[in-house]
Amino acid sequence: MKSPPFEYARAASIDEACALLAQHGDAAKLLAGGQSLVPMMAMRLLRPAWLVDINEIAALKDIAVDERGARTAACARQVDIERDTALAARVPLLGRALAWVGHVQTRNRGTVGGSLAHADPSAELPLVAQLLGAKMRLRSARGTRSVEADAFFGGPMTTTLAPDECLEVIEWPAWPERRLGCAFVETAARHGDFAMASAAAQIGLDADGRCTRVALGLGGVGMTPLAFPALTARLVGSRPTPADLDDLARDAAAQTEPNDDLHASSEYRRHLARVLAARALRAALEDAEREK
Amino acid sequence: MSVKVSMKVNGKAVSGEVEERTLLVTFIRELLRLTGTHVGCDTAQCGACTVSMNGAAVKSCSMLAMQAEGADITTIEGVAAADGTLHPMQAAFKEHHGLQCGFCTPGMVMNAIDFAKKHPGASEHEVREALEGNLCRCTGYHNIVKAIMAGSKAMAGAK
Numbered sequence: 001m002k003s004p005p006f007e008y009a010r011a012a013s014i015d016e017a018c019a020l021l022a023q024h025g026d027a028a029k030l031l032a033g034g035q036s037l038v039p040m041m042a043m044r045l046l047r048p049a050w051l052v053d054i055n056e057i058a059a060l061k062d063i064a065v066d067e068r069g070a071r072t073a074a075c076a077r078q079v080d081i082e083r084d085t086a087l088a089a090r091v092p093l094l095g096r097a098l099a100w101v102g103h104v105q106t107r108n109r110g111t112v113g114g115s116l117a118h119a120d121p122s123a124e125l126p127l128v129a130q131l132l133g134a135k136m137r138l139r140s141a142r143g144t145r146s147v148e149a150d151a152f153f154g155g156p157m158t159t160t161l162a163p164d165e166c167l168e169v170i171e172w173p174a175w176p177e178r179r180l181g182c183a184f185v186e187t188a189a190r191h192g193d194f195a196m197a198s199a200a201a202q203i204g205l206d207a208d209g210r211c212t213r214v215a216l217g218l219g220g221v222g223m224t225p226l227a228f229p230a231l232t233a234r235l236v237g238s239r240p241t242p243a244d245l246d247d248l249a250r251d252a253a254a255q256t257e258p259n260d261d262l263h264a265s266s267e268y269r270r271h272l273a274r275v276l277a278a279r280a281l282r283a284a285l286e287d288a289e290r291e292k
Numbered sequence: 293m294s295v296k297v298s299m300k301v302n303g304k305a306v307s308g309e310v311e312e313r314t315l316l317v318t319f320i321r322e323l324l325r326l327t328g329t330h331v332g333c334d335t336a337q338c339g340a341c342t343v344s345m346n347g348a349a350v351k352s353c354s355m356l357a358m359q360a361e362g363a364d365i366t367t368i369e370g371v372a373a374a375d376g377t378l379h380p381m382q383a384a385f386k387e388h389h390g391l392q393c394g395f396c397t398p399g400m401v402m403n404a405i406d407f408a409k410k411h412p413g414a415s416e417h418e419v420r421e422a423l424e425g426n427l428c429r430c431t432g433y434h435n436i437v438k439a440i441m442a443g444s445k446a447m448a449g450a451k
Contacts, residue, residue, distance in 0.1 A: 002334070008295070008312040008358055031359075038315075038354045039335035051312075055359060079348070103425025105403065106336055108348040109355065191424045192337075 003041040010053045014139060014166060017054050021164045022141040024050045030166060031055070032075050032114035035106040054166070060113075065090050069174035074113025074167045078102075078125075081112055090174040093132065093182040093202055097124040100184060103192045113167045116152070119159045122195045122220035124184065126153060128172075130225040131200050131217035135171040140164045153224035177204030177212055181288025183280045186219070187272050189263065195220045196264045199249075199276035201284035209289065211235045216248065216281060221258040221273045228252045240285065249277035299363045301326070302370025310357050317341045319357035320367060328368035328398050332427070339426035342399035343367050349406035351425070368398035371405060380446035381405050381439075390439030392430035400426050400436055408444035416441060 011017035021028055029048035031037060032055065040046045054060055060075035065086040072081060081087060082098045101107060101115070101124050115125040116136065128134070129149040136147050138161060152160050161167060186198030198219035204212040214232040219225045231251050235244060253274035258266045297314075298307035301324060308323045320326050320343065329352060332338035336354040343352045344366040371379040378386065381404050391397045400423070407414070407422040414422070419440050420433070428436060 003313040003315075005311065005313055007293070008356070010358075010361075031356075034356070034359070035336055035351075035354055038356065041313075042315075042334055042353075051356075053359065102336070103339070104407070104422060105339060105342055105349045105351045105425045106354070109350050 002044070003038075004044060004047045006041075006048055007050045008053065009050065010056055012056065014054075014057055014059060014168060015141075017052050017057065017166050018139060018141045018164065020050070020052045021166060024052075025163045028052050028163075030117070032117075033077065033106075033110035034114075035102060035110040036114070036118050036120070060168070063087060067174065067176075070094070070172045072112050072170050072172065074117075074169065075111045076113075078107040078110045078112060078115070079104075082107060091132070091172045092180070093128055093184065093200060094125075094172060096182060096184040097128045097200060100124050100186055100191075100195070100198070106192075112170060116170065117159060117161060117167050119153055119155075119157050119224070120194065121153075121156050121222060121224055122198065123225075124186070124195075124198065124219065127198060127200050127217045127219035127225040128184075129170065130227045131202065131215045132173055133227075134173070136167055137169040137171075138162075138165045139168040140166065144168070150227070155223045175202065175204050175213060177206075177288075179205040179207075179288050179291040181205075181284040181286065181291070183283035183287060185276050185279050185283070187276065197221050197258070197269050197272035197276055199273065199280040201277070201280035203281070203284045203288045205288045205291075209239050210237055211240060214281075216252055216277060218252060218256060218273050218277060221253075221256040221269050226252075226256065228255070231255075242282065245281040245285065246278050249274050249281060252277050295358065297357050297361055299360045299365055301365045302367060308357075312356070312358065314357045315353055316343070316355040316357045316360050316365075317352035319360075320352060320365070326367050326369050330395055330398055332395065332399075337427065338396070338399070339403060340396050340399040342402040342426065344402060344406060347406075349403045366402075368402060371401070379405065380450055381408065381443035384443030384446060385436075385439045388435050388439040388442055390432070390436040392428075392432045396426060396428045396430075400428070400440075404440045404443060405447075408440070408447045412444065412448045414444060419444075 028050035031053045062073040182202040186195040258269035330340035332340035341353040
């Protein structure tokens with residue numbers, strides 16, 4: 001038992017969770033799946049005076065899918081998203097990314113909202129949110145607001161969530177292209193560890209094999225997950241060659257400013273970013289080309 | 293402050309007074325004295341503390357005991373038959389020598405049972421992927437994989 005002492009409250013509804021957050025402010029932390037929070041408390045990296053458990057709130061578990069995309073409530077378990085075939089058909093990148101998140105046992109507990117609110121810059125789900133432009137609905141006793149992923153992530157382990165706000169729903173947009181491909185790749189010391197660098201790509205093609213839309217994202221190489229809409233736009237309307245994809249990967253990696261740490265130098269991370277971006281783009285294109 | 297927590301462990305209703313910060317694994321090991329569930333890393337890496345909660349394998353070091361309120365928990369002590377006959381997965385670990393020092397074994401077996409139930413007929417590759425959350429520092433994975441393949445088969449046959 002290594003965590004410092006805290007008070008525990010089990011919220012029965014989102015309103016109750018918001019009321020507890022309004023009451024305790026900075027002293028309180030929401031407890032979702034707890035797969036990052038509980039170990040961090042055990043290591044005493046975090047010492048919240050209050051834990052507000054939101055696992056029993058049924059309204060925070062919903063997963064809904066239609067042609068516009070998927071809406072996942074914040075406390076939906078990662079394993080339930082991974083196994084949702086309707087969701088996989090509309091937003092396939094989520095499932096590809098989840099295969100890299102922790103382990104089977106942690107995905108059985110871990111939640112989608114917890115991962116986003118934790119905002120580790122090397123984490124997989126924040127990268128998917130950034131790449132797809134997911135929209136987060138934030139709720140507090142003061143009201144509700146919507147924020148795009150780009151505005152949601154503020155820095156390492158930092159989001160725009162105010163101390164009294166709860167992430168309620170995440171909207172993951174679906175792309176309408178019938179020929180859609182995506183890929184997620186990363187390099188870590190061991191599977192399930194924090195990625196030294198990660199890359200995700202999604203490509204839509206028309207019937208002639210020309211790109212209608214391209215998205216590329218890099219994780220672990222900046223203060224937040226990164227997307228490159230200005231760079232990827234240049235492939236739209238073209239049938240990209242392997243050299244085009246390599247050029248795009250090189251230009252995206254060149255824009256990153258990774259940190260040095262114990263595990264990898266900045267230079268090595270940038271190298272990984274370039275190699276992984278090229279792999280993700282090639283795999284996404286092949287994936288899209290398989291759809292006739 | 294302490295609070296009361298109640299759950300079902302290996303089919304038996306149990307309850308206890310715990311501090312809020314008590315982890316599920318601490319509750320299982322120190323209050324219930326079921327020490328088959330091991331603590332390796334204490335930070336969700338190694339999988340030695342894996343138990344089944346409401347039919348899903350979870351790491352009991354990364355959950356508060358209070359979060360298992362009302363849950364149905366199975367630990368390694370609860371998988372054999374009442375007469376002591378080993379669970380088919382346990383028997384397979386014994387038969388194929390799927391352990392060296394044995395420290396990781398309870399977590400390996402608990403994860404393997406959950407995996408075999410959900411993925412009958414899985415390939416060796418899938419078994420190896422399913423072990424991503426269980427570390428064996430004797431590096432004995434080869435026989436563990438063999439054991440899980442055999443245990444899965446035996447579980448499917450026993451139905």
